[in-house]
Amino acid sequence: MESRIRQLPWRQVTNPHGPFPILDPEGVERIHEASIRVLEELGIELWNAEARQLFADAGAIVDGEVVRIGRDIVEEALRTAPSQCTLTSRNPDKQIVLGGNHVAFGLVAGPPAVHDEINGRRASNMADYEQFIRLAHYFNAIHVIGNQVASPMELPANNRHLDTYRANLTLSDLCFHTLSIGRGRALDGINMMAISRGITVEDMIDSPGVITVINVNSPRRFDDEMAKGLMTMSEFGQIVSVTPFTLMGAMTPVTLGAGLVQQNAEALFGIALTQLTRPGAPVIYGSFTSNVDMKSGSPAFGTPEHAKANVASGQLARRYGLPYRSSNSSASNVVDAQAAYETQMSLWGSILGGTNLIYHAAGWMEGGLQASYEKFILDVEMLQHMMEFLTPIDLSDDELAFDAMSRVPTGGHFFGDEHTLARYTDAFYAPMLSDWQNHGAWLESGAKNTTERATALWQTALDDYVEPTLDAAVAEELDAYVARRKAQIGDGDP
């Protein structure tokens, strides 16, 4: 079936523009040096003995659970970490490059609640999980599935990751994020992606198909499960984004300079661990530095400070020659103007920072506590606006149109000119969500606001969604894997 929603075709987005530095080179070095001092003098608490041993073997000072590392370990890690990596799903046409001037957009990840304007707010569940995966597959602006868009809370916590991975692989053909809490969940994601691609896990070492985000228990703590997840992913050559979640005023000092220093120290530590696990393992410099509302302690997102952190973090990532991950986010409780302007602040900060992966690019609401259907649509529209903004201006003779200008009289109009008629259907970006009707026509058509129009769009998209074909043998193998692992896990840990 032809889809009823006009959208941009699938493409890997590139950002043709140079950097937009908001720190001068000395500023970047000051943050770097201060971070090195944090790593050397204060260190990072690391609750995993195997990981501590890797650092000790590399010359770090291990004091109980605290690991202090020098710049030598950081520099050696940066020497082996690749500047670019590629994610390949079961559909090779949807391969995405992370690094250079490439930009990819990920589905929102992690909310314990979902919301739409018809059914209201409810706990995350498997039915909504599947709907969001269908939407992510349907809309070409989404390049990668984030972690647990709507965690199926009604399913057993120790094996529900298997159901979500299966949904990712059957309802979409995109790459996805493994849940890297411990080794088992990460390995399951790697195994299932390998099955879907018809290759071995060993083949996948040089051609990663899954990604994970390692947040940090900021300030300065990596717990055991997190360290195991990171090491498992790196051991198997899969992509790790080390992303300290550093809300200034709570998990870092209350100043942006300090927030960046602490983020940078924690990120460099995690990056070093990926390279100690497997030199050359693909790793991404992640930033999620925003601030809290100092009146209430509530987290805030899409703030001016968050936007600045997004730009400055890109400068740090470039200093280290690493791909860069940022986020789209808002604290708004409702899909409205605030939801849009906060997300725009994060989005522009990301793009100006030269981001390679915008995580939570579509659907993030309520400070990450809610995956919203309407916000997903709004975000896809805003991502498409950005994709078109990043398309270079064509200055060929045909586009400069001197002849058309010479044909149309002064004070006239170009509607009927042949130059217009030859191009008008595709001349400009045609939004799916914006309403450009005049006031009278808008009133007559129901005076719907953007959020109401978004409701109609996700419904249409779900109606028009077509499940991607999957070889029956592969589907069977995935089912068998899930069944076998569920039996194996039983009541225990994955």
Next chain:
Amino acid sequence: MESRIRQLPWRQVTNPHGPFPILDPEGVERIHEASIRVLEELGIELWNAEARQLFADAGAIVDGEVVRIGRDIVEEALRTAPSQCTLTSRNPDKQIVLGGNHVAFGLVAGPPAVHDEINGRRASNMADYEQFIRLAHYFNAIHVIGNQVASPMELPANNRHLDTYRANLTLSDLCFHTLSIGRGRALDGINMMAISRGITVEDMIDSPGVITVINVNSPRRFDDEMAKGLMTMSEFGQIVSVTPFTLMGAMTPVTLGAGLVQQNAEALFGIALTQLTRPGAPVIYGSFTSNVDMKSGSPAFGTPEHAKANVASGQLARRYGLPYRSSNSSASNVVDAQAAYETQMSLWGSILGGTNLIYHAAGWMEGGLQASYEKFILDVEMLQHMMEFLTPIDLSDDELAFDAMSRVPTGGHFFGDEHTLARYTDAFYAPMLSDWQNHGAWLESGAKNTTERATALWQTALDDYVEPTLDAAVAEELDAYVARRKAQIGDGDP
């Protein structure tokens, strides 16, 4: 009375960041050369004989009403046009520089309708005009009053400009825009600003106090009234922004390259006329290039093409060494997510283009047909976000806060640390409109969306508004001027 709304203090905004070019230098030259070709070969229709004579005297080819000019006239104009100018109102503390890295924000201008969520949509009128001037005075993010925020349609068209100028000068202490339809309306604005400053019109030649925007009847036509307004303002040394209103697909060819070429040709022509009128007269390179919806012919704003035009036009203005004016705008019929994202697209395009004056910065709705109270508040909030984004990151030792990091244990939090306590009240930008409450608290407080909260804010602002003091003798002189001019104008033209 202390205001109940927390806002940023009055300040002239500066943009510390370098340019963000989206055209390469060759692209800028291609647009320049194509514009020169338009001026040389096609020319501009000019309905004013005096202006045609100025061009003829400078060596232009005048053929009936069409004036064709060569690059020599353009280059001579660019030689005498100043790269920067200053607007001074009756309050010298509110002087604003236009040029360099300075950025000023103007109130929406021109809508024939006004709207608020309590009283609905209605024709522009004097009562609303005055309310908007009070809001512009109240909110520090507004630096200049645009043309006719809500044209008082119930007053006589031939003299209502006098009432609006008087309102500008009594209800605010800001600089303002004269209505430059013919000579009389421009001169009245100049005279009344001089009265309010207690100086002569001759004194004001070197210290402009008013500004005007000259749109063009694109394609390629300056009408008589427009030419007279421009020449009057330049004759008296006041600031002219030459801003072709070039909606691609309607007033220009349907391609962005051609839109920029035509805008540039028309702008250069008007800029030349200011310098022929008075060499050294302050003039601004204006851009308002967006596109129409090619399905309906409706104008669209804040589109990706509009954002790109805003950036590219800044490159052209810099190539000519002129201050640069752009716009904030949206086609949305309602203050919602679309209103926010379209305005954000224009706003970021403006800032990345190195704009010096964002006209229509607050209150523009419905493609410019509506001045909206709630949109005004939304825009002020977004402007404040941008002001804070443009504040450089402080990387002093105190801000990097190594000591604070060393005091707070791993996995702990910084809420109670002395470094936080010393800074928490002003550490981060505190928005007036954003709601950062958690979902439960937000529900309990009435589940208000951004637009509903904006309604409360403009009401509070109007309640708390304090009229700026004005010397009684000056007020009397303004009244006398208005009365004298109304008598003089009678039923005729101003």
